[in-house]
Amino acid sequence: MQYYDTGKYHVFFVLVLIAFLMFNILRARGGKSLFIRRIAGLTAIDEAVGRSTEMGRPVLMVPGLSGLGPVGIQAVRIFAYITKTAVKFSTPIRICLAEAALYSVAQEIIKDVYQAEGVPEKYDPTSVRFVSDRQFAFAAGVAGLIYRERVAAAFLMGDWFAESLILAESANAVGAIQVAASTVTTQTPFLIAACDYVLIGDEFYAASAYLSREPVLVGSLVGQDWAKIAIVALVIGLTAVSSVDRRVSPQLCLVDENGKHGQALKLRTIDGALVSEEKEEFTDPRYPDQQFVKTVYRPVEIRPLEDNRVKIAFTEQGKVVEKDGVFRNRNESETWSKTLFKPRTPDPLFPPREKVQEDTSDSTNGGTNS
Amino acid sequence: MNEQQGFFHFSFPNGSPYLLAWIIIGLILSCGFVAGLFFVPKHLRRPIVVTGTFVAGFYFVLKWLWPTAQNYSETEVPRGFVERVSFNIEYLLPFVSNFTQVLAALLLGLGISSLLRIHFTQLFKKHRDWFFSLTLILSMIAMVIFGIWDWSTRMGPGADDKIAEAPGFVNFAKDLLFDGLLINLDAVMFSIIAFFIFSAAYRAFRIRSMESTILLTVALIVMLSLMGAIVGLWDDQVNNLAKSTGSDPGGIVDNLRLTTIKAWIQDTLQIPSIRAMDLGLAVGGLAMSLRLWLSIEKGVSN
Amino acid sequence: MAVTLEHPTYEFWKLTIGAAATIGIYSVLYRETKFYRFFEHMFLGLAAGWSITALWTENLYQNWWLKLVGSQAEGTEKAQPGYWAWIMILPLGFLAYTIFSRKHNWLSRIPIGILIGLGSGQAILNWFKLYGPQIDNSIKTVVPTVNDSALVPSKLGADAARLAEIANNVYVSQAINNVIFLFTLLSVFSYFIFCTEFKNKFMKSTTVAGRLILMVGFGAIFGATVMTRFALLIDRMYFVWVEWFIEKVLQR
């Protein structure tokens, strides 16, 4: 479907990004040592764990509401590293989770850490606990735990939503050191306001690579940088192109009349000259006694070709003229480029298929029951 | 259902003995298969998990890469191989989604068991918080009983309306536990954030460093622009200014409006900064998904 | 009159309980009291209970049971056949519970692996759909297309054609804004490059600028969020003071 939704080149672009990632992962696996710059927030981990060791209070780790997915697992990977440090000083840990599936993964990973450190007997299964899968019940439970056990360090990393500030402030109230990271950009400011160290945005994904120095992770981190650079290059390149060609070559663009929907489309070249225009008198049912005049710009046909090119037929002094041009979303008020991705008009390249007889379509297709 | 002759079918009408028979057969078969897994030699374990993960992810990746015919509908016959495959991909979609939900749902028990384990130990070891653990367990049991019971009374045509007219004890109980308590507790916990935001802002918003100063200033502007009364007063001043300078309202003076300033900050600075951050995260997420799908992420599938 | 869920007396007690819960939870603002602890645990219990209930009523019943056993014709609805193959998902799901066994816990990774696979597959599928438009939208014209006026002309009183013309041209001021936009985007990006420590002065300063501009974004978010939080508090207070105290207790 992507071919019609976004055009071939977009799929290609994503494939390029994936290629960058895979290439670097393989490169790192192949023993190539790659550089990662220092990440400020992460140096605080040992400090925080050390402090809670002195105070003999537990270290709290919460992945927010993250479920069993990239973010949640990433968070647990970071926690695994922290746990490793905590095990060295035999500091008690608490990991509170909001999803059952992630809970099982976390339990496995943390258990493995204790195994790897050679103290499997020290592992307390209740230190990794499922609190609730209901956002605020979760918040209430963890906040209560923070107050009761007076945690000395709190690591809040993952998918944070509204509950972020509840935990951050509660932890602050019991005087815990806090290191936070949120993949939900809307929550980052609160973590910044309430926590001691905050990993901003992408640093969260960089963390586990930075801490564990595992070739795969480091490689993929470098790959991510390549991908970002690719995106930047794309933006710069296309900006240049659009700036230039928009300046020189007149292009077609469709304008939605005073922002309303389902109205006649206006067709004009980019230098402002109208391509096709009719004056039309109309009455508004709301004001039966009045006559209004509006200019209607009505292309006869709009047929999308591939990668955002469309062929447009319209009347010019009575006769039909065809033009095709590239459409790019030039200003935010325009929304047509989205509709152009998926053709509304039946595409001549695709003649209708023959129909099957009715109601033989069900069963014979294991459990699909659509 | 015109295909009832013959023993084997994927589907049978509701309540047919064949259905029951096949359900039992299916159960036995799958249990047998699972039992077989218990005796898998060590070196084959990882491959099994990895394959499972890969195949599961492969469906969507295929859906992404495989060209899909336009306006797919079940009542049409595919033309050629490419369309046949794409038709099947489309056709499988509801099944896959259902499968995902059910499988994920079956894991909830893991979480609940962890919760119960903790609180039952507290209860039986007469831990000082045993009373609260008791509260937790009791309210949980109550909610399950009344929740399911209430739901079962609402089955069948018109049941909802009957209950609306003359609810039974169970409906009251569920309403009290759910609407009276649970919903309210949610709301309270959500609203409590206001207090925390207040203290956090008071503590953090100091003109200490460049960063905090910027944070503070922008936050103030946005807050002011949310207070309609303030905006009104401000804009009046701007209008007067515009009149006195005789410039048209669309002109340069217009940029002094509070909402305009806020809009400018949002359009020109906030959007790109947050977007860049989001795109960074997006790439990170893509990488992570890729690693997970191909099971090269440590600790999860190996 | 039959006692319905809208019966005033019942509603009064329902609201009263709600108000009590409100005070109970708020008590944590003073300190973690037994009162709070009670409501917290009740909350956790109810939430867990509801999760289990919803698991059946909202999810399994619809998505699994009805598909497994099918349904009879009802009203204008024709009967649905049952697909017995759905039973096979049970053992698969219960594999996850082998996590508690020391010997066979690897089996729990099969269902979890499948879920992970599905999740990440979907993430890849929707990646561009989600972020493509955002990239697309970051492509702005940095060269003005008209030079007749530096500012965007007033839209007031302009007819549709004029509006379209204004909308489709890039004026000098807009071009400048677009340059700032682009710079912001790039500088923030540069802050999130990890595989190199920027040595040269320009890139260093860009990175710093990136971090500062991020703060602008965060500030804006903070400002916008404060409204929500206060709105919710206001709503709670409205519940306690107006809906409960004034309307129910004082009967005003």
Place this chain on the structure above:
Amino acid sequence: MPEELEKKKSFGEKLQSVNRSILYLILFVVVSVPLVVTKFLNVQLRCKPEQYTKDTYVLLRNLGPNDTIIIDSGFTNSSRGENGGQLEALLRMCMRQKVKFVLFSSVDPQSPQIARDFIRKLNKERRAKGQDICRRWDDYVEMGFFSDSPTMLQTMGEDLSRAWANRKVKDQQGVSRDVFSSPPMKNVKKIEDFKAYVTIAASGIMPTIVPRVGAKVPVISMITGVMFPEQYNYYKSGQLKGLVNGLSGCVELETLMEKGIDAKGEVGGKQLPMQAEPFPGEQNFKRGMAYYLALHVALGVLILAVVIGNIGMFMTKRSSR
């Protein structure tokens, strides 16, 4: 903290370190009082609608009795403060214009119940006013909760008939019948036939909705202020056709319902033909306006607190110099 410590502190330091519980108490009071005040003498503050709110209003106001929209109400009581007012305003518009709607939730299983309660409340009002009420099945249908919204929306976007095949809704007698046979779905065969997809939620579900149905039906997002900056991106990139920003957005909507938008796009302007008519003679200012004063006071106090904190800091700096 102990008394003597308290005494040792300079005034500046005191300003910097006001005790938490005192702050909390202050907030509690300044929020409670204005509410009661507004309750008894209804204060109406002015408000300047933003463009995205106008877009929303224009799109919704120009719908008619033959149009059907989707209302994806995904909020629970916990965000009633913002979403509640929004839903109330939306439902009022639908009822007054006789717009049919399909009600479901792709976010939270309880949301349908909440929405139901709102409809009941509004119907009570309309009965009292002697206006005809909004009936289940005739005017709206309830699809309940879609537990796996991503895939459900995906299928909806690709083929509605497949997505909602065998979906039953209750008619007035409470008999479950095929959704496609209901009056609101009379003119609806595919997702494009809906005039709008209005989602009201407290969570960031837009990433789920937009890529799946966004290209086919105008999506309007009524959202809490928290999600606003994120969602604003989608509005700017044209993926959202309208946006209502939290409580202030709700008040803006109420203001527009009171004043309308004229041909020039001016609120309360008189230039015909109106882009969107107001609702004259109706009571348009409701929940939003009831909270508005309290919001002003609370924000004011917050700003004050921040200022005081900073003053304190400067005083200590000076004295330490």
